[in-house]
Amino acid sequence: MDFSQRLQQISANPDALTQIGRGLEREALRITPQGGLSAQPHPAGLGSALTNKWVTTDFAESLLEFITPVSHDVDSLLTQLSDIHQFTYSQLDQESLWPMSMPCFVGKEDDITLAQYGSSNSGRMKTLYREGLKHRYGSVMQVISGVHFNFSFPDEFWQQLFGDQAEQERRDSVSDAYFGLIRNYYRFGWLIPYLFGASPALCGSFLNKSASELNFEQVGCGTYFLPNATALRLSDLGYTNHEQSSLKIGFNSLDQYLEGLQRAIRTPSEEFAS
Structure with missing residues (x-):
């Protein structure tokens, strides 16, 4: 057939x-009126980052994550995401949300406070996990934001x-x-950023913390862009892990996929050995 x-x-x-199920997870940095990274803790009005299922934090205390419930039509999905944003803004005082995927100005990596989830065992474990990410990849890369689109087919399908x-x-x-x-x-999948990608610019503070030798051009004060770029977040300069490219995890069957994950878990990495 x-x-x-x-x-x-x-x-x-x-x-x-x-009746396809759809859900969105959107990450965004909280920033000050001056455009810098917020140093304030997770706003109390947003509830507990550990237990609020609609608004939480990702890697950093300043990196919010909005999670919609499952919807079966696009209009409802976007309305739910808009409602979560509006409620969040009502609790941010003078802060705003950074609209770009690449981070705002970050002076030092230590300016990025790891997400805090309280003193419970599960909360402390979530923060400890982020401590490991910080040592492996650096905090600046971990505050690159993204949008995750989740969907599933209904039983009728x-x-x-x-x-x-x-x-x-x-x-x-x-x-x-x-x-x-x-x-x-x-x-x-490459067609999506090729046709719709529109994030060729980033803050110069990010370039200062990378080893990039790409020919960026400056525009305005501190903003750099790469001519003809589509989505820097998806480039080698963005949220990447080059160690994973050698794992060769297959997607031909569930058994092959699980075998690849098991092999990856047991494969030591010289880069992260120390």
């Missing part, structure tokens, strides 16, 4: 394509695509289908 036949088969049930199946057979079919989707994303 080719793609057009599968699509025709699925579209016979309207719920198969209209799989029923229309595969028909009646035993429970384990259905699980295997769904896993194989999702891995096929992942492989296609790796094939065609």
Whole structure:
């Protein structure tokens, strides 16, 4: 069965394509009126960063993360994200949210305070985990912001695509289908930043902390841009881990993927040995 036949088969049930679950996770730095990184703790009005399921922090105390509930239509999803933003701004006093993925001005790495989650064991473990990230990759790279788009197909989709199946057979079919989707994303995902990427600029303080030899040009006071760039966050200068490129984790099956993860966990890295 080719793609057009599968699509025709699925579209016979309207719920198969209209009930897709979608969710967004958006990260943003809190900044001062002067445009610098906020040194203030997580705003009390936003609740506990450990237990608030809509507004929390990511790597740093100043790096907010907004998480929407699962929605089945795009308008509701964007409305939920807008509501979370509006509530957050009502609790920020004089601060604002940095709109770019690459960080605002950061004077020293020590200016970046690790996210704090309280004195409970789980809260202390979350902060300790970020301490490890700081030593491995540096704090500046960890405050690069992003937007994560999560989605899942409804049961009606799989029923229309595969028909009646035993429970384990259905699980295997769904896993194989999702891995096929992942492989296609790796094939065609570059089109998204190529067509829609629009973040070719960053603060000069970030370049001072990198070993980049790219030919950036300056515009204004302290802003540098790379002509013809699309998304610096996704470049070698952005949020990357070159050590992972040698792991070769496969996506042809669940077994292959899990075997690759197990091998990666047990593979020592000379770069991070000390």
